[in-house]
Each structure stands twice: as structure tokens, then as C-alpha cells.
Amino acid sequence: MGMRGSVRIPRVLVAKIGLDGHNRGAQVVGHGLRDAGMEVIYTGIRQTPRAVAKTAIEEDVDVIGVSSMVGAHLAIMKKLKKELEALNASDIPVILGGIIPEEDYGELRALGVGAIFPPGAEIKEMVQYINEMVYPERRFSPPPSKTGLRAVERVETEAWVPEVPESLTGRGPEELHLLGSRCDQCGQVYFPSRRNCPSCLDDHSIRQVPLSDHGTLQTFVVASVAPPNYSVPHAQGYIDLADDGPRIFSLLTDYEDGPGLKIGCKMGLKIVRLGRDKENRVIVGYRFRPLKDEPSGGKD
Amino acid sequence: MRETYILGVSMTRFGKFLEKSLKDLAYEPVWNVIRESNIDPHDIDIAFVGNAYAGLITGQESIRGQVMLREAGITRIPIINVENACTSGSTAFYLAHLAVASGQSELALALGVEKLFCDDTGKSLKALGTSSDMDIEGRMGILFAGIYSMRVRAHMERYGLTREQFAKVAVKNHDHGALNPHAQYRNRVTLEEVLNSRMIADPITLLMTCPMGDGGAAVLIGTKEMALRMGKRPVRVGSTVLGSFGFTRKEEPSIAARVSIKAYQEAGVFPRDIQVAEVHDAVSPVELFLYEELGFCRPGESGRMIDEGVTWLGGKLPVNTSGGLTAKGHPAGATGLAQVAEIVWQIRGEAGERQINPIPNIGLVENGGGNVAGETAVVAVHILIA
Numbered sequence: 001m002g003m004r005g006s007v008r009i010p011r012v013l014v015a016k017i018g019l020d021g022h023n024r025g026a027q028v029v030g031h032g033l034r035d036a037g038m039e040v041i042y043t044g045i046r047q048t049p050r051a052v053a054k055t056a057i058e059e060d061v062d063v064i065g066v067s068s069m070v071g072a073h074l075a076i077m078k079k080l081k082k083e084l085e086a087l088n089a090s091d092i093p094v095i096l097g098g099i100i101p102e103e104d105y106g107e108l109r110a111l112g113v114g115a116i117f118p119p120g121a122e123i124k125e126m127v128q129y130i131n132e133m134v135y136p137e138r139r140f141s142p143p144p145s146k147t148g149l150r151a152v153e154r155v156e157t158e159a160w161v162p163e164v165p166e167s168l169t170g171r172g173p174e175e176l177h178l179l180g181s182r183c184d185q186c187g188q189v190y191f192p193s194r195r196n197c198p199s200c201l202d203d204h205s206i207r208q209v210p211l212s213d214h215g216t217l218q219t220f221v222v223a224s225v226a227p228p229n230y231s232v233p234h235a236q237g238y239i240d241l242a243d244d245g246p247r248i249f250s251l252l253t254d255y256e257d258g259p260g261l262k263i264g265c266k267m268g269l270k271i272v273r274l275g276r277d278k279e280n281r282v283i284v285g286y287r288f289r290p291l292k293d294e295p296s297g298g299k300d
Numbered sequence: 301m302r303e304t305y306i307l308g309v310s311m312t313r314f315g316k317f318l319e320k321s322l323k324d325l326a327y328e329p330v331w332n333v334i335r336e337s338n339i340d341p342h343d344i345d346i347a348f349v350g351n352a353y354a355g356l357i358t359g360q361e362s363i364r365g366q367v368m369l370r371e372a373g374i375t376r377i378p379i380i381n382v383e384n385a386c387t388s389g390s391t392a393f394y395l396a397h398l399a400v401a402s403g404q405s406e407l408a409l410a411l412g413v414e415k416l417f418c419d420d421t422g423k424s425l426k427a428l429g430t431s432s433d434m435d436i437e438g439r440m441g442i443l444f445a446g447i448y449s450m451r452v453r454a455h456m457e458r459y460g461l462t463r464e465q466f467a468k469v470a471v472k473n474h475d476h477g478a479l480n481p482h483a484q485y486r487n488r489v490t491l492e493e494v495l496n497s498r499m500i501a502d503p504i505t506l507l508m509t510c511p512m513g514d515g516g517a518a519v520l521i522g523t524k525e526m527a528l529r530m531g532k533r534p535v536r537v538g539s540t541v542l543g544s545f546g547f548t549r550k551e552e553p554s555i556a557a558r559v560s561i562k563a564y565q566e567a568g569v570f571p572r573d574i575q576v577a578e579v580h581d582a583v584s585p586v587e588l589f590l591y592e593e594l595g596f597c598r599p600g601e602s603g604r605m606i607d608e609g610v611t612w613l614g615g616k617l618p619v620n621t622s623g624g625l626t627a628k629g630h631p632a633g634a635t636g637l638a639q640v641a642e643i644v645w646q647i648r649g650e651a652g653e654r655q656i657n658p659i660p661n662i663g664l665v666e667n668g669g670g671n672v673a674g675e676t677a678v679v680a681v682h683i684l685i686a
Contacts, residue, residue: 219454221446223501228422230441251440
């Protein structure tokens, strides 16, 4: 996607093919992938291989995940492969989950199935697999760690939860971006991500988009009072995100050294860890801080 | 829809009344409006009760209206509980008007009561903070003085309003409050005192902010016949409009502007026809923005209005003759109805030492509450006409 601060969100087609009504697994996986920040398109049950192949192309997905529970996996995978080839789309990776006997793994791999997730497979394994496929460059890049430790494995699997629901997306607490929604009909961009466009009142044209990690300070306050459990001074502001992004409300940080805060000054995103929730997930929040002079810099 | 008229109006003094319960604060204004209106209280056929925070402060989360009216003896009829943050009282007024206008009711009671003081200030502040989206802005310690301060700074940057102009609004409202026996603060303050009082959220100082408060206010709304029978100058509800926040784009009119335009249209009047106004000066600079949003002047000209004394008692368009929220006090659920009471007293010539002369015929109330997505969550505008 080129621009710094922009990131592609993986799009996954979760598909049920043939006379197989066991949809619970597909739905659980679909929700899990969505919770991990992916865009999930679910076909519903009893689709034909051709319909699935066509949907995959129309929705421009990064991967097709087929769920099979009734033993027809070899037959449907053969047909799906044929349909994808016929539509000149055999480059779309296909993965498979469900009741798949191990003795069929070899034949499925030969048909081009990239990964197989049998009963007991965890969502995070699927998330990791898909992320590595969509962001191949990151797989080998060193972690952005100041300690010098190789933190990739830990970071990728560390469970996290955003302070503000639907506000962040990314692989783990060390590598997150603001998540918004854009309505393709009216062009309005919202933060945090939302289910429909309140202007068009329509949920067809809304899609999640990553937002810029910098912007300009529209207005701010450094208050000498704060609500219970917050420290003073209590600094808040509205930031107009770059690339025609929305205006977002944020706590401000790291403003005491350097040039300080001024209406119109450049601000950069800072992801902060705020403790852990009851399930021991890292709670991560977003803050904004003044940038020295480089308007596109997110890290220093 | 038929025309509706305001009968009796009443409020308690606003202030810190730790010993008074919600029922105590409801009793006095309810029975004042019943006696003043010259009606049979058995004829009240619906009641709307506005309150914002009693659930969090006193624990009376549910059926607050029924509990508050229990002691007053108003039972059996439909009692509808209304919560819309600091606009709860105005929302009760809006609904009482609709009930009579639609013909469903003949005589509707609007009551607003709030107890913000308790033995724990943190508890009160936390309760006030819930007037935001607790999933989003509320997660980041939203502070209303902070929200207002941000608006003030953006406005100063754009139009060059000064700290002195903001402070003058507080001086004016304290001057007015000194004349109002219902006001929480009846002391005058000087420009220097306002500017030098403790900084809360730059440029907002302590004396530019409204205090926490306890209090109650009530209004009876009925038909034209009832208003004539009452014997006082009839005051008609010209319009009452309620609106909510939108995902307003950067150059679109704000919620207060949107709601007031509709209110002017429905009442068939223009901003220049308004002769007295009560507006939501939760912090005094906001009163200046409201002059602009309500169409009393052009954007950026509100500073000149306060400098020229237009909105002081004796000026062409006195604003917040009651003392406004900053001097009269701001018990959230009662505020909207207390604003209506002030306009009605002015139109009836009953405003005592702070009476506008000549007596006005058309007044406006603006009341706001809460904050969502960077905009006031609820705004009500009522236009009252003699």
C-alpha cells in the first residue's frame, strides 16, 4: 500500500461447500479472525465451489478458508481448485479446517491446500498463519525492540485488548494501528471502527480502514484538575488525522519536553500499555504526542 | 397539534442541601405550581420527571419519579422518568408539551430534581463523567471543563476572543445572580477576581465554571382555557425542539445551531425577535459561543456583544438574568425547568429586582447536556411567547 502508517487488513473468505450444514465451527473461526482485526466474509452454508471461487474474486480476499465436517473435503477441494483455475485465480491461497483425517493431508497438500486446522486447533494459530501470509515481509524483519531481545514470537502471540473497543488493529501490543471505518458511498471516515454509516444509514458500503499514525492538533487542554483515578495535569486534545482522516479525541502525552503543544502542531500516535484485564490480556491504549518536526515520523 | 400554555412555574433555591432528600426537593416546586396554576391537582393526568444522576449518587436508580412524587401525593397517573444528562429537565418539558399538544393529556407536570452533593466529591464527579460514551471518550477521563476549554481555545485561535471577554460573562452572571433569591451564589465578583481565581482548564478559571448543586424545579403545561382561568399573563410554548449529537463534519453547523434554527422556524420568529434568553453557561465562555450559534450575532462577534453590554440587564437582549448556571447553580435535572421559570417570570413581570423593563414578550431557553463524539449529546431550545 506504499504509505507509511497504512497497513492492509487481511480479508478472509470463510466458506462452506456442499451439503454440509455444520456451520458452528466456521462461525467460531470467523468471529475469532474478526476479533483479531481481520475482515471476514462468510458465505453461509451449502455453497457451490463456483460460487465460492467467484465470491473470493469479487471480495478480493487474501485467503479462502474452507470448513468441512462431513468427509467430502477431497471432492470439494478438487472442485474448488478447478473453479479457481477456470477463473484464473489459482493464486488465492486456500486453507482448510474441520474433521480431516490425517491420512488425507498428503493428497490435500498436493491439491494446493496451504494449511489444515483439525479439531483442537486454536484461533491464534490461524491468525498467525494468515498474518504471515499477508505480511510476508514482516515474518523475517527484526522486532522493533529497544531491549535487543528477539521478541517476535512473544509479541505475535501475546493476547491484547484495546482500551477503547474497535479502536486498534494489528498483530500485537507492540505493533498496532488506529482502526477506523470508511463509507465508500459518502466518503466519510469514522473512528473508532463502526458497523454502519450514520450519514447514509447503510451498512453495505462501510469497511474497516487503518488510519494514519499522525495528524495535526485541532485544539487541546492541559487541565489542572482530573477525574478520579487520573493524574494532573490532565492533557487532552482533538487530532485531525492525516490523509483526510477523522478528528479524534485522545489523551496527550510526552508534551513536557521539547516544543510543547500548540494548535496546529504535528502529533504522532503512541501506543501505551495500561495493565492487564482479568483474562491477563494486555490492555493497550492510544495516545498522541507532539512530533519534533518530521510530519510523517511515527517513531523516534 | 393544539397550542399549549405554561401555567405555574417554580424552583427551590439552588445550593448545597445535604440534609434534603430528592423528595424534599420535589415537594416544594410541585406544590407551588399546583397552587399558582389555580387548577385541581386531581386533573394532572401525566407527569414527566427529569433527573440525571440520582442512581449513582443516592442509589435510587429506578422509578425515581414515582419515588420523588410519592411524598407530594402525585400517584396513580402515568409518571415517566426522563434522563438526558443536564438536559433532563428540558426533556421533561418537551414531553409535557407534546402530551398536551397531541391532545392525549390536558394538564401535564414537568419536574426536574437533582442532588449532586453527597459526602464524597469523587463520587459526584464520577457520576457527571458518565454523561459521555463510557466505551470511548469516557475511557480517557473525559472532563467537561476540559471539553469546554478545548472549544474555547479553538474559538480563540479562530476569532481572537479574549480572556477578559470570557471573564466579563461571569461578572455579568454573578451581577444578575446577586438579584435572584433562588441563586446559589448571590455575591458579585470583579473582573480581576474572575481572572485571578484558580485555573481549572486554561483559560477557564474557577469563577467561570458553574458549581455543583442540589435543587428542584417544576412547570405545569396546560391548555389555553386553563391559562386564561389562571389569571396571569398567558405564556404560550411557541416551540420546543430537542436534538442529539451528530458526526458533524468540520465546517457543518453545531448541534445548538441546528436545534435553534428548527425552533425559530416552528415558532415563526427570528433571532432578532428574542428579548430575553436563558442559555447553558456551564462555563462562562460557552455563553459567548451560544450568542453566535443561536443567531444573536455573527460568528466571532460575541465578544463585542459582551463588551457593549448588550446582554446585561438593561441591555437590548439580556441573557441569563437569573444568574445563569455559573451563579444560579446547576443541579443538572432541574436546570432546564429553572431556565423556563426565569423566562416565564420575566414575561409575566414577576422577576423582582432583575425584571427587564419594558416587560419582554418573547424569550428563549437553550439547555445542553452530555458529550458524544466531540459534540454536546443533547440540546433543547424552547421559545416562549406572550
